[in-house]
Amino acid sequence: MKRKLIAAVGVAGMMVSVAACGSSDGDKGGKTDASGNKTLTVWVMDGSAPDAWMAAVNKEFEASHKGVKVKVEKQQWNGIQEKVTAALSEDNAPDVLELGNTQTTGYAATGGLADLTGDKAKLGYDAWNKGILPSAELDGKLYAAPWWAASRVVVYDKAAYKKAGVTPPKTRQEWIDGLKKLKASDPKSQPIYLPGQSWYVLAGFVWDEGGDLAVKDGDKWKGALGTPQAAAGMNFYKELASYSTAPKDKDEATPQQSTDIVPKGGVASWIGLGWEAGGAIDAMKKAGKTADFGYFPIPGKTADKPGSVFFGGSNLAVAERSANKDLAKEWLAFAAGKAQMTKYGEAVQGGLIPNIPAAQFKPAAGSFAEAMVQASGTGRITPVTAGWANVETAPNPIKDYMTKVLKGEDPAKAGAAADKVIDERINQK
Structure with a gap:
């Protein structure tokens, strides 16, 4: 599914994108920019995350990873499936990319996404919303981290x-x-x-x-x-x-x-x-x-x-051909962790169901978000x-x-x- 996120106060600030961002396993030397920094490339759909939130995440991540630069590349929905399919087959694939929760298993089945099964503990698997989680798994293996979901x-x-x-x-x-x-x-x-x-x-x-x-x-x-x-x-x-x-x-x-x-x-x-x-x-x-x-x-x-209710949402996945798999998984664990997801919820005024229930921002009484959160325990996916x-x-x-x-x-x-x-x-x- 695809939607567009408008980060603003009240109902107009709901999450409207049903897409996500992802990363991958095992470094192959990595990519460096002109200044010698190792570059971690993250593909995010246009409008899927508040710019200020993303900038703060990357600033903090870079501060704890000297010599690392996170490069965010915004993508457009028009033609994105073809672009992702092509990118995942190339050696210069993005490290982390955003995928809709109904798209993730398709890319996993073709071998385009890194297997994250062995990284469950580091990623915070046990704390994830159980209604969102199934979209990130295929045949008993984990291929992404759930990010957020929204429902009607x-x-x-x-x-x-x-x-x-x-x-x-x-x-x-x-x-x-x-x-x-x-x-x-x-x-x-x-x-x-x-x-x-x-x-x-x-x-x-x-x-x-x-x-x-x-x-x-x-x-x-x-x-x-x-x-x-x-x-x-x-x-x-x-x-x-x-x-x-x-x-x-x-x-x-x-x-x-x-x-x-x-x-x-x-x-x-x-x-x-x-x-x-x-x-x-x-x-x-x-x-x-x-x-x-x-x-x-x-x-x-x-x-x-x-x-x-149907949970439309986003997953964070890692490209199998990423040159920075280990680093990408660290970014994924950080960006989708409780601390950052709590800030994310605050930025969009509770207009989403976060991957971690404990990170849920308390929405305003009488708001759309309040009604949506009340039904979060009944959410499912296709x-x-x-x-x-x-x-x-x-x-x-x-x-x-x-x-x-x-x-x-x-x-x-x-x-x-x-x-x-x-x-x-x-x-x-």
């Missing part, structure tokens, strides 16, 4: 909820009951804006039912949308969508819900990321309107815990296998499945058809 929450119009007499729900049933009240209060508005193909939202509902998008079957993987658990999750999604007039064959970015739909009015609630909430606030301000949003975690089946990237490639079979069901097709039939596509793609090398 429900964003609602406080005025609309107050008018309808609705308070933030704790359970799915309370959620539905509230949508009914919102519809009765204002029949011309949408109680919730929910596009038909918001598959990351669906994933959470499927996980809540005990299912998954795909499961391991011996040495291979197979799709799991044809299961009763997936059908139950999809049927709940369909019930929510019945209170929305959003397109059944589009996702949340087509059109962009936060800037193209919400600012026009007539939307009492929607499900989105922090950067989307910030974007909606800015768009409404430009239109001469004032946003008054509230936030709550996606409700679970019972009140004892929120619903499951199936951890190199072939998952093939599943997400357009046309995404999960999206097609959702549209079919929303248009009336039986979930089991639509799921079986989607599973055939998933089976073929997920097992491709």
Whole structure:
């Protein structure tokens, strides 16, 4: 996944990038600059970390590593996969690079990332958030350090909820009951804006039912949308969508819900990321309107815990062909350690789930970040296998499945058809 981070105060300061940075093992003589310093090259996506935070990290690291210079090279998302693939095959590969958490296993499977399994203790493995960690591992081996993650929450119009007499729900049933009240209060508005193909939202509902998008079957993987658990999750999604007039064959970015739909009015609630909430606030301000949003975690089946959410985020990985592997691992352990991650959280006002729970910055009461942190214990990621990237490639079979069901097709039939596509793609090398 890819997002852009805006380091600012409040919701507009949410982490919006879903990318990361990484490093590697075993020095091969190293690279030196014109002044004779050993140079450690770090690739970071544009907007993924506050400049001041990164500068402070590198200043402190260089002070404790005489003769070492950290060179940060910002990368653009456009064409980055091709650029990373090429870089990892060359002798002058970057030492540390930023990878999205759904991309990491793909690069690990091709041999482009250094095996960090033997460095778990030094990297702080035991303290990492267990919901984020799986994206950094493949076949029992560690190929990256988790950096941070972000997840979706429900964003609602406080005025609309107050008018309808609705308070933030704790359970799915309370959620539905509230949508009914919102519809009765204002029949011309949408109680919730929910596009038909918001598959990351669906994933959470499927996980809540005990299912998954795909499961391991011996040495291979197979799709799991044809299961009763997936059908139950999809049927709940369909019930929510019945209170929305959003397109059944589009996702949340087509059109962009936060800037193209919400600012026009007539939307009492929607499900989105922090950067989307910030974007909606800015768009409404430009239109001469004032946003008054509230936030709550996606409700679970019972009140004892929120619903499951997809963790989009970043991992820090080390290139296998790095000329400074040992040094890169030291930088990785330092930058992703508790002390620096605590400062990182402060810099973005708590708008992320850090790799170390103890480094979580306490977000402001009533903020998007507070709602997101409340659901941090239910965060999960997509199936951890190199072939998952093939599943997400357009046309995404999960999206097609959702549209079919929303248009009336039986979930089991639509799921079986989607599973055939998933089976073929997920097992491709």
